[in-house]
Amino acid sequence: MGRSIEIPLPNQDEVIIIDTDDLGTDAAENDTILKILTNEKAPLHLYLEFAKEFHRLGNADYVEKALEMGAERGATEGIKDMDYMKILHTLALHFIKMATSITKPDQGSSRSSFVTKATELLNRVENIDPRNVWTAIVRGNLYLANAKVSDSLKAFAHALNDEPKNLAALVGLGAAQLRSQDFKSALKTYQKILTLSPEMKPDPRLAIGICYHRLQMIDESHTAFSRAVELDPENPDALALIARVEWNQSRVDCDAESLEQAIEKVKIAFQFGRKNANVLNLISEGFFFKGFYDKAEITAKAAISNADSNIVKAEAYGIMAKSLHLQVGINLMESKGKFSEALEMYSKAAALNPSSVTYQFGLGQMYIYQGEHQKSVDCFEKVLAKDPENLETLKKAASICSDHPKLADKSLAFFGRLQTLIKKLSDHQESKDDVGLFPEPVMQAELAKLYESSNPAIALKGYLHALSILEADSSDLTAVEILNNIGALYHRDAQTQSDYNAALSYYERALLAAEASKDSNSGKYDLRITIKYNMARLHEAVGQLSQAKSEYQSILEEHPSYFDCYLRLASMTTNFEESRAFIRKGLFVDRKSSLLMLGTSFFEDLSSKLNLRDSRKTFEEVLQKADKHDHYALCNIGNIYLVIARFDPKQKELHVKKALEFFDKAVRVDSKNIFGATGVGICLAELGHFESARDVFTQVLEGAVNMPSVSINLAHVLVELGQTKLAIMHYERVLKKTAEKTYVLQCLARVYYIVAKTEKDPVSMLKSLNCIQRAIRNDPGKSALWYDLALVKQQYAQIMNDQSTDKRTVAGLKIALEGLQLSHRIFSFLSEKKSAQGYDVKQAEERADYSKAVQRISEKKIHETSVFEEQRSERLQAIKSEQLRVEKLKKEADIAAKEKLQREREDIERARREIMQKVKEDNKKERELQEFAEEEEAKKPSKRKKLEDSDESEADGNGLPDDENKKKKKRRDKKKEENGGEKSGKKRRNRDEEDAAMRVGKPSTKSKAIVDSDEDE
Incomplete structure (x- = not known):
């Protein structure tokens, strides 16, 4: 029901009353009303009021126009009040809604335009009041529209921090949580909304039911939807959702009664919402299960037209895709078209709802039919990223990868996950014996196929298990x-x-x-x-x-069309003509392959030079009539021109350049063509561009490490560039890997030969000889090898002859001479052969004659060296004798010097002992004189008198009677007499010891003088 809106006139007490029921589709009338608001400078909130009414009437164009005029007037007049900000917020939300309603890829520019307008409006609001709650809410919706879910969550949380009960912020937060698949948090948010506003439209119980359903709480989900239907029996969304729950459950339980109840609810929902996309999707799915695919497609298209949600649109596209998918193959004439449409529908569904594993799985199956296996694997990997234990997807992915060598590693990984999952589901304990085994025979066969190249034993075990x-x-x-x-x-x-x-x-x-x-x-x-x-x-x-x-x-x-039999019969016969007869029979089956094999047969047949021409013409026919880019034919023509160049030295450069053209074209056709690139390198080397050839072979070798021919060609070029050490390294590396040892040994012998000739190094020539001898052991019947052996022995003798006299020995020269004699016999034998392969008979004859000349020189050098060695031996003997004489004299001089030194030491020691004895005697005499003097001194009377007086005084001092003192004195005198001799002896001994100590630690002046004078002497 409409209402009346009053527009006050400025400076007047009058108002203009507008009945909103009169607002309709008349654009002129609507424009007039909006102009009145601007001309009469009506309050800004009236723009919002009219925008609401236009919205109620479904007139989106005038909703936008009313809000834009209000926003423009506010900006012009510099208004910054709350009404102006509300207009900006509302207009921004309008643009966000318009942007989200656009889902078609070709309308991306329009969507971007709406997003840009909304962003500009938000920036204007933030300049007025950056902390406004509604600014955060609108910003959160904008983030949500741009799929910036984490940013939108922050924006809504910021708004709720200021106003915890703001319903708009709560609704936005719930939507963002649903988008991020945080269903538990979303459930709490919508329950809070329901508590704050039980009568809110749309009913939050629907969102609560969806959260319960995504959390696998089916009963609670059904209860929530039932309550919504109970409160509003005509709500098509609620009816569609409860019908969906019952529909899915009835299919799981195979309950026909429940299915009928669900269908009834769908019919009721359709009565109240004929354009409701959810209801239309249910009806479309019903047609799909009944096999009415055309009706399912029509209904799904109607759902797409009326859907305002990407998820709902994705569901409709998914139903159409399934319908078209099942029709592929029913009508062979229409299958191709149906397939293309199904692929398109799955792609759209997956784009609109990337989180759905169903659409990714279907899209993967479509790519299988299209032959784009890598894309199908990518789709299946997206499914497994969300559902790692999806058994069917793992089987599909493993099976697809098993058919492609490049995806073999992925296939093994998928099979490994499959085995782990199956063991987990069956509670089977892992065992080492289970490697390569699978419980299903078909998958087991595919798994075994994967192991055929890498591990044949496991492959065989797998096939036997499948059997x-x-x-x-x-x-x-x-x-x-x-x-x-x-x-x-x-x-x-x-x-x-x-x-x-x-x-x-x-x-x-x-x-x-x-x-x-x-x-x-x-x-x-x-x-x-x-x-x-x-x-x-x-x-x-x-x-x-x-x-x-x-x-x-x-x-x-x-x-008769089994082409491989012709090829086998052709390869079994040793006669080229018979072989080519079998190949020609295969021309009507596979002309291109037959021509290629025929050209190869002519190329390998060396019985006539004309075969090269026939080979070239055959390969040219392939290029002209079958495939002008056939790299095998291109490379072979290049090889033919290289062979012709060797037969025609006068026009060699011309033929090599022609070969280069074909090899270069082969590389241009396929940049990874190793044979073509090798041919380019060979041609450059033949033309003398060795550095360029080296660069080519080096690059080829990086991608073909296990191709000996590339390393050999690179070594050839390095020899020409003088980089012999690197060349030897490459030859020796190839020698360890290849079965063609004879040729490589020849090449190795050649490079050692070149080093020996260049540096006059006999050691390198011996290495060359060793390589040739090894090659002969591998192929003793090859005359060219014997020629090389004779040449190396001849050149070894020549190098030994050229060595300076001091660097050669008679023994070495004799060995070289023996080799030279063998060389002469070999050259003589080879020169007598009528047909030679790999060498020139005339040169062999010349070499035989040259051997005689070298032999004479060698014999002369042996004589010279013998004389030199004898003279050198004599000189060495003389030098040795002189050295021995000098050494003997030196030794005798050393002995004499040592004896003299010993004598001097003995003389010094004897003199020291004599001096010490004399000092001892002098000390003894001095001591005796001192003792005598003391005795004489003791005999003097004055001293005795004095001593007696002292004794008497001492007795008096004791305080004893005189008689007692006298007796005591007599006893003391008697005792002194008894002990006198002993004390005297001890005293002397003590003095002797003191004298000895004095001599050792501190000699007397007399002794020191004697010693000093002795040292002076």
Whole structure:
């Protein structure tokens, strides 16, 4: 119901009353009203009021126009009040809604335009009041529209921090949480909204039910939707959602009654919302399950037209994709178109709802049909990123990758995850014996196929395991394939006759199983021919050529188009003409391959130079009539011109340049063509551009490490550039890896020969000789090697002759002479041959004569060296004798010097002892004189008197009577007499010891003088 809006007139007490029911589709009337607001300078909030009414009436254009006029007037008049900010907020939200309603890729510019306008309006509001809550809310919605979910969560959280009960902020937060798949948080947010506003429209119970459903709480989800329907029985969204829950549950439970109830709810929902996209999707899905694919598509298109949500649109596109997908193959004439449409629908669904694993899985299947296996694997990996234990997706991914060598590593990884998941589901304990095993026979066969190159033992174990499962289930179609594959593995890796016997046994079992079917259209019957061909290859491998030939011809009688049989028959015969006859029979089956093989046959047939011309013409026919970019033909023509250049030295440069053109074209066609790039390098080397050739071969070698021919060519060029050490390194590296040792040894001998000749180094020539001898042991019948052997021995003798006299020995020269004599015999023998291969007979004859000349020189050098060595020996002997004489004299002088020194030391020691003895005697005399003097002094009376007086005084001092003192004195005198001799002796000994100590530690003046004078002497 409408209402009246009053527009006050300025400076008047009058108002203009507008009945909103009169607002309609009349653009002129609507424009007039909006002009009145501007002309009469009406309050800004009236622009908002009219915008609300236009919105109620569904007139989006005038909603936008009213808000834009209000915003323009506010900016012009410099108004910064709350009403102006509300207008800016509302207009920004309007633009955000317009942007989110655009989902078509071709309308991306319009969407960007709306987003830009909304952003500009928000910037204007922030300049007025950056802390306004509604600014944060609108900013959060803008982030959400741009899929910046984390930023939108922050914006809404900021708004709720200021106003925790702001419903708009809560609704935005809930939407952002749903978008980020944080369903628990979203559930709490919508429950809070319901608490704050139970009557809110749209009903928050629907969002609550969706959260419960995503959390796998199906009963709670059903309750929430039921409550919404109870409060509003005509709500089509609520009816559609509860119908969806019951629909899904009835399919899980296979409950027809529940399904009928769900269908009834869909019908009711359709009555109240014929344009409701959710309802239309349910109806479309119903048509899909009933097989009414056309009706399903029509209804889904209607849902897309009415949907305002990417998720809902994605669901509609998904239903259309499934309908089209199932129709692929029903009508062969329309399959291609249906397939393209299905691929397009899945792509749109996946783009609108990237988190859906269903659409990614469907899109992956479409890419399989289209042959874009890498894209299909990418889709399946997206599914597994969200659902790592999706068994069906793992099987698909593993199966696809198993058919492509480049995806083999991924396939093994998928199989590993599959095995882990199956063991987890079956509670099976892992074991080392389980490597390469799988419980399903088909997947087991695919897994075994992956291991065929990397680990044949595991592949064989896998095929045998698959065979045991199939035999237990009596599923013989795939068993035929597996039996054939087991036989092929035994055949391919056969080392003994028992391996060939095992292969033949499995081939025979496979053939019996295949021939048991009478239906020539069955897969088993088709395998029969392949098995027969494999058996023929086996007989060829074990040398049963007649039987193999018979089997190949038998296959051709039944299947004249079996091209490989022609090739095998051609390769079995040693006669080029017969071989080419078989190849020509294959021309009507596979002309290009036959021509390529025919050209190769002519190229390898050296019986006539004309064959080179025929070979070139055959390859040219391939380029002209079959494939002008065939790299094999291009490279072979290049090789032919190189061969012609060697036969025609006068026009060599012309032919090499022609070869370079073809090799260069082959590389341009395929930049990874190693053979073409190698040809380019060879041509550059032949033209003398060795540095450029080296660069080419170096680059090729980086991508072809295991190709010996590239290393050999690089070594050839390095030799020409004088980088012999590097060349030797490359030759020796190839020698360890290649079976063609004879040629490499020849090359190695050549580079050592060059070093020896350049540096006059006999050691390098001996290394060259060693290489030639090893090559002869590998191929003793090759005359060219014997020529090289003779040449090296001859040159070794020449180098030894050229050595300076002091660097050569008679023994070395004699060895060289022996080699020279052998060289002469070899050259003589080779010069007598009528047909020579790999050497010039005339040169051999000349070399034989030259050997005689070198021999004479060698004999002369031996004589000179003998004389020199004798003279040198005599000189050395004389020098040695002189050295011995000098050494003897020196030794005698040393001995004499030592004896003299010893004598001097002995004299000094004797003198020292004499001096010491004399000092001792002097000290003794001095001591005796001192003792005598003391005795004489003791005999003097004055001293005795004095002593007696002192004794008396001492006695008096004791305080004893005189008689007692006298007696005591007598006893003391008597005792002194008894001990007098002993004390005297001790005293003397003590003095002797003191004297000795004095002599050792501190000699007397007299002694020192004597010693000093002795030293002076």
